[in-house]
Amino acid sequence: MGACSAVATTTANVSAGMGGTGSSLDPAAQPDPDPPEAVKGRRRLTTPARLWVALIAAVVAFLGIGGACAGTLAARQSAETNAAGTSERLVQNVNELYHALAEADATAATALLVGPVPPTRLTDLYNSDINQAVTALSTASRELAGDSTASALLSNVAGQLPLYTGYIATAQANNRLGFPVSGAYLHEASNLMQGQILKEVRSVADEESAAQRSGQSDVSGFPIWILVAAVLAAVVLVLAGRELSRSTRRRFNSGIVVGATIALFVVIWSLVATSSAGNAANRAQADFDKVATTLWDRDSLALADSYQSLTLVDRGADNGTDAQNQAKALGDVDSAALKGDAAALYSKLKQQLANVRSASDNGDYYAAVELIVGHDTKASPNTASADAADLDKALVKTFNADQATYTSDANAAESSLSGGLWGGLIGGVLAALAAAYGVNRRLAEYR
Amino acid sequence: MNAPMIRRGNGERAMGTTSRRADAARLRGKSRAATLLTAAASTMALALVVSGCSGGTVAVGAQPKVTLPQPGAVVTGSPSAAPTAGPPKCNTSALSYHPTAGDASSAAVSNIKKRGKLIVGVAQDEYLTGYLDASGNETGFDVEIAKQVEQAIFGNQDPKNIQFRAVTNAERITALQTDDPARAVDMVVDTFTITCDRSKQVQFSSVYYNAYQRLLVLKNSGYRNLDDLGGKKVCAQNGSTSIQTLMMYKSHPIPYGVTNLTDCLVALQQGQVDAISTDDTILAGLAQQDPNTAVVGDRVEPEPYGIAVSPGNTGLIRFVNGVLETIRGNGQWQKIYQNSLGSVLGPQQPPAAQYAD
Numbered sequence: 001m002g003a004c005s006a007v008a009t010t011t012a013n014v015s016a017g018m019g020g021t022g023s024s025l026d027p028a029a030q031p032d033p034d035p036p037e038a039v040k041g042r043r044r045l046t047t048p049a050r051l052w053v054a055l056i057a058a059v060v061a062f063l064g065i066g067g068a069c070a071g072t073l074a075a076r077q078s079a080e081t082n083a084a085g086t087s088e089r090l091v092q093n094v095n096e097l098y099h100a101l102a103e104a105d106a107t108a109a110t111a112l113l114v115g116p117v118p119p120t121r122l123t124d125l126y127n128s129d130i131n132q133a134v135t136a137l138s139t140a141s142r143e144l145a146g147d148s149t150a151s152a153l154l155s156n157v158a159g160q161l162p163l164y165t166g167y168i169a170t171a172q173a174n175n176r177l178g179f180p181v182s183g184a185y186l187h188e189a190s191n192l193m194q195g196q197i198l199k200e201v202r203s204v205a206d207e208e209s210a211a212q213r214s215g216q217s218d219v220s221g222f223p224i225w226i227l228v229a230a231v232l233a234a235v236v237l238v239l240a241g242r243e244l245s246r247s248t249r250r251r252f253n254s255g256i257v258v259g260a261t262i263a264l265f266v267v268i269w270s271l272v273a274t275s276s277a278g279n280a281a282n283r284a285q286a287d288f289d290k291v292a293t294t295l296w297d298r299d300s301l302a303l304a305d306s307y308q309s310l311t312l313v314d315r316g317a318d319n320g321t322d323a324q325n326q327a328k329a330l331g332d333v334d335s336a337a338l339k340g341d342a343a344a345l346y347s348k349l350k351q352q353l354a355n356v357r358s359a360s361d362n363g364d365y366y367a368a369v370e371l372i373v374g375h376d377t378k379a380s381p382n383t384a385s386a387d388a389a390d391l392d393k394a395l396v397k398t399f400n401a402d403q404a405t406y407t408s409d410a411n412a413a414e415s416s417l418s419g420g421l422w423g424g425l426i427g428g429v430l431a432a433l434a435a436a437y438g439v440n441r442r443l444a445e446y447r
Numbered sequence: 448m449n450a451p452m453i454r455r456g457n458g459e460r461a462m463g464t465t466s467r468r469a470d471a472a473r474l475r476g477k478s479r480a481a482t483l484l485t486a487a488a489s490t491m492a493l494a495l496v497v498s499g500c501s502g503g504t505v506a507v508g509a510q511p512k513v514t515l516p517q518p519g520a521v522v523t524g525s526p527s528a529a530p531t532a533g534p535p536k537c538n539t540s541a542l543s544y545h546p547t548a549g550d551a552s553s554a555a556v557s558n559i560k561k562r563g564k565l566i567v568g569v570a571q572d573e574y575l576t577g578y579l580d581a582s583g584n585e586t587g588f589d590v591e592i593a594k595q596v597e598q599a600i601f602g603n604q605d606p607k608n609i610q611f612r613a614v615t616n617a618e619r620i621t622a623l624q625t626d627d628p629a630r631a632v633d634m635v636v637d638t639f640t641i642t643c644d645r646s647k648q649v650q651f652s653s654v655y656y657n658a659y660q661r662l663l664v665l666k667n668s669g670y671r672n673l674d675d676l677g678g679k680k681v682c683a684q685n686g687s688t689s690i691q692t693l694m695m696y697k698s699h700p701i702p703y704g705v706t707n708l709t710d711c712l713v714a715l716q717q718g719q720v721d722a723i724s725t726d727d728t729i730l731a732g733l734a735q736q737d738p739n740t741a742v743v744g745d746r747v748e749p750e751p752y753g754i755a756v757s758p759g760n761t762g763l764i765r766f767v768n769g770v771l772e773t774i775r776g777n778g779q780w781q782k783i784y785q786n787s788l789g790s791v792l793g794p795q796q797p798p799a800a801q802y803a804d
Contacts, residue, residue, distance in 0.1 A: 116581045163515065178581040179736040180572035184518065184709035192516050314571075314613065320630075361629050366583055 047247050048446045051439055054240040054247075058256055058435035061233035061240075065263045066428010068229030069270040073420020076219045076277060080417065083215025083281075084410030087208050088288065090143055092403075094205040095295040097136035097157075098198060102302035104129035105193045108168045109309030110385060112186055113369050116176050122373075130165060137161070140204065150207055153200040160197050164189050183313050190310055194303070194325075209292060216285040219413055220278035223271065230267050248442045255438010259431035266427035273416050280413035287406035290337070294399045297333045298392055301349075304329035305388050308353060312360055312368055323357070339398055345391040352384040518713045519682065519705030522690060537643040539751055541801035543653045544761055546769030551599075553762030559600055559633055564610050567593045568622045568632035571613035572709045574732030575787050576638050585611045588728070588787040592655060592754070593636040595779060599770045615706055617686030623649050623757045633756065634767065638726055640688045640750040650760055651753035652767045653800040655780075658726040659746035660689050663733055665715070670722055672744035676700040679721040682711035689725040692748050700724075712736060726750045731791040751798070772800060 045053075107126040111118035137158060144150040167189035174182035237260060244253045307326035314322055330350065338346050352371065359368040372384045550556065559565050569590055570577035577587040590611070597609040612632050614622050619639055622632045638658070641651045662681075664670040673681070677698035683690040685704040693702040703720050705711050711723040712733050723733065730742045754771075756763045774780045780797040789795070 115583065159513070163513070174736065177736075180574050180578045181709045181712045181733075181736045183572055184707060184713045187710070188516055188518055188713055196516075365579075369583065 048443060050243055050247055051443050051446075054243045055436055055439035055443070057236050057240045058259065058439065059432040061236040062259050062263050062431035062435055063428045064229050065233045065267060066424045066426075066431065068226050068424075069266050069427070070421045070424025072223050072226050073270060073273060073417050073424060076274060077414055077417035077420060079215045079218040080277070080281065080410060080414045083212050083219070084284065084407070084414065086143070087212035087215055088291075088406065088410070090140060090208040091205060091212055091288075091292065092295070093136050093140050093143070094201060094208055095292075095299065097133055097140060098201045098205060098299050099295070099302055100129045100133035100136060101161075101193060101197060101201065102299055102306060104133065105190055106302055106306035106309060108171070109186060109190065109306055109313055110373050112171060112175050112182060113309055113312055114373055116178055118172065118175075119373075126168075130161075133161070144204070147207075150204045153204050157197050157200050160192060164192050164197065167192065186313055187310070190306065194306075198303075209288075212288060213285065216281045216288070219281035219417075220285075223274040226267060226270050226274070230263075233263065244439065244442065248445075250442075253435075253438045253442065255434045255436070255441070258438070259433075259435035262427055262431040262434065266424060266431070269427075270420065270424065273420060277413040277416035280409050280416060284406055284409035284413060287402055287409055290402040291399060291406055293334050293337050294395055294402060297338070298395045298399075300329045300332040301388060301391060301395075304333075304353070305385065308356060308372065308384065312356075312365065312372065326353075338395075340394070342391060342394040342398060345387060345394055349384060349387040349391055352387050356384055515717055515719070517719060518710035518717075519685075519703055521680065522685070522694070522702040522704040537646065538801070539641040539643065539646070540654050540798075541803055542641060542646045542651055543753070543768055543802055544765050544804050545802045546765050546772060550762065550766035550769055553766060555756075555760050555763035556600060556766050559763075564608055565593075565597045565600060565634075566610045566612060566632045567596075568614040568619060568635040568637055569593065569611045570637045571611075572707050573638065573729050574735055575791065576728050576732060577636075578732070587732075588656070588783060589636040589638060589752075591783040591787065592774075593634070595774050595783075596634070596754070596767055596770050599766070599773070615686070616684045619686075619755065620645065620648050623755060634763070635755045638729060638750075639752060639755050640726070641753040642688060645755075648758060649755040650758050650764045651755050652764055653771055653802065654751040654753055654798045655771050656728070656752040657798050658728045658750040658752060660692055660724060660748040660750055661727045661730055661742055661746060662744035663715070663723040663725075663730040663740050663742055664721070666739055666741045668721065670743065673700060673724065673747060674698045676722055680719070682714050682720040682723045683725055684708050684711070687725065688748070688750065693724055696747075708733070715740070727792060728788055731788060735791065768800065768802075775800070 104126055107122050107129060111122040111126065114122070137154060141151065141154045141158065144154065167185050171182040171185035171189065174185060237256065241253065241256055244256065245251055304326050307322050307329060311322040311326060330353070333346065335343070335346055356368050356371045359365075359371060370383075374383050569585060570587075571579055571585065573587065573589075575587055577585065577589045580586045584606075593611075594604050594609065598604050601608045612622070612630075614632070614635065614637060616637075618630075619635045619637055622630055623635060625631050635649075639645075639651075640658070641654065645651070662670070662673060662676075670676060670679075673693075673696055675698075677700060679700055680703045681693055681700040682703045682705060683693055685706060690702050690704055693700055700722075703711075703714065705714065708723075708725060708729055711720065711725075714720045715723055716737065723730065724747075727742060727746075734740050734742055754764075754767050756767065774783075775797040784795060784797075
């Protein structure tokens with residue numbers, strides 16, 4: 001874009017400069033500052049000087065076109081690289097952080113339900129979730145080091161996570177002794193997780209989603225600067241051509257014609273490349289929306305699980321907020337977007353959770369816990385937590401498929417633009433050389 | 448399920464960059480010179496903008512203050528506003544009605560029998576009075592009293608015939624007034640202190656236990672009673688008589704209200720409050736969960752416990768009073784007390800019944 005304004009100003013400067021040179025050849029015009037006189041002075045330029053002006057104007061115009069095309073394509077390629085290579089990967093990373101934390105919270109609450117001795121399966125899952133969360137957190141912190149808003153949020157998360165695990169550990173210790181204060185510690189932990197940590201992670205994820213979106217829309221926008229440069233160059237070339245045909249009594253200058261052909265080719269090629277990259281970027285954006293929906297569905301389900309377990313830990317001593325939160329989290333799942341297995345598993349889980357709800361409403365606490373996790377230390381196939389795990393697997397499958405499509409569309413957008421920098425620059429330089437050669441042949445007649 | 452990494456694009460070739468906000472961070476896609484420049488610029492910007500902040504360099508020797516989440520909140524309100532209104536005097540120990548011969552066949556009792564289930568509002572986190580034991584069963588002093596009523600209605604104690612619904616302190620009244628079948632209960636047995644105000648909203652039984660408001664403090668804190676705690680935070684449950692006593696108390700402690708009393712223990716263990724003030728029965732349960740605490744102080748305020756039913760349900764309350772008469776006389780009350788509170792609060796006799804009629 002800078003290249004184009006440079007075209008205009010440089011051309012103007014060159015004409016003025018040439019006017020100056022011309023005036024020095026004709027000392028009569030030099031001292032007169034009046035504009036009409038200056039115009040007269042330029043008209044009085046010698047033919048070689050006028051040819052020089054035309055040569056330089058044509059060279060600058062061709063270089064301008066080449067520069068505009070190269071700049072636009074390179075900028076778009078870089079935007080695509082950033083959107084697909086960095087922002088989207090961060091969206092995944094931060095989402096995984098969210099999911100691991102939400103699942104850890106659900107698992108910790110469920111483990112307390114089972115009894116004083118938590119099943120190994122659940123403690124393993126909790127530990128693995130915390131591990132995954134810490135890995136995701138450190139990666140995201142590293143990649144977002146220059147972004148002060150996101151860094152501050154992630155740094156808060158990093159500070160709160162040890163408090164969270166501390167509360168859970170205290171809850172577990174008290175639970176082993178059969179003390180009801182374990183429920184209070186679990187609640188403290190959950191409030192910290194749901195009320196602060198997850199909200200902070202969510203805003204970082206939203207920020208990265210917006211960055212991804214803005215990167216894709218940078219790629220799919222109309223390449224206005226290529227068009228502006230082409231129009232400006234065409235005007236300059238028409239003027240230069242007219243000057244040349246007047247001075248040389250030839251209708252066309254072959255060098256300018258060859259240059260214009262090359263430039264036209266470069267412009268058309270750039271427009272085709274940007275348009276095909278734009279289409280691919282639009283497809284990638286649609287893919288990204290699917291990926292994001294699936295990721296948030298996983299997160300909402302993990303949240304719903306966590307509230308479900310809390311409902312049973314509190315057994316109504318929470319004024320019903322757990323149940324409301326759980327219903328909201330379940331409602332946040334975009335059930336219309338669920339495909340294949342996921343749709344069926346979602347309805348199964350919903351039914352199972354409704355059974356849990358009615359069991360706990362009837363005060364049948366034992367049955368409710370049985371429906372959620374079973375009392376056995378082994379995983380029972382017909383519990384809500386097993387259903388939730390199956391659904392999560394199905395969602396991960398959907399995610400992998402959508403993610404692959406996204407990657408291939410983003411790569412297509414990027415490869416449409418590849419070579420844009422050198423293509424534009426070389427095309428521009430070749431066209432300029434042709435023009436210079438063509439005009440120089442006419443100039444040679446005066447030497 | 449690690450998120451698959453996307454292959455990085457040919458970032459090295461790209462010269463132009465978008466002017467997006469976070470681009471400064473994504474140095475890898477740029478030329479080396481640009482990297483150096485951007486790094487220099489962002490280092491300066493960071494130093495200026497977030498020096499001393501989380502994103503910047505950590506100051507050597509700094510000890511940042513970590514603010515722990517609060518399990519409750521300081522209750523604000525004029526401490527002198529409440530007592531000037533002056534609640535109408537009533538004898539809280541004699542607000543209920545004599546049991547009569549036909550109570551067992553009253554409509555209220557027959558309805559429960561027909562339903563096959565007595566629904567009782569209880570605490571689920573009050574150690575020794577109403578809590579879930581390790582196997583997930585409701586247990587404690589109040590729960591055992593409720594089971595005596597169940598036995599009187601159904602002839603035996605069977606988990607099928609009794610449903611416990613956990614209620615918060617503030618919910619003890621609403622659960623008796625609501626029409627919502629998911630929240631409603633037949634009776635509340637949950638360390639429910641009989642007061643003149645409450646007796647207008649619910650129907651109380653005769654007194655089945657006399658508790659006293661006392662203090663739970665850390666053993667090494669030096670606090671002996673509420674007079675030592677002027678200007679100090681003292682935890683109690685929102686909606687309880689204890690928190691009102693704190694608001695009016697002459698030494699002006701700062702009341703700190705929580706939803707469930709176990710939250711008070713969390714606050715005490717985290718050093719967010721200096722003491723917990725509530726019924727000695729509940730404090731005994733909290734003290735059992737943390738051997739570093741002790742129940743201290745004068746018996747500030749008598750807390751006569753009653754079983755509550757919905758207002759105007761005299762049929763049920765006369766029946767309940769009959770059950771209480773029976774267990775006072777047949778040694779069952781003593782047995783229940785010994786199995787729960789007795790070991791902590793020492794031997795006691797059941798309070799004698801008094802009635803309004």
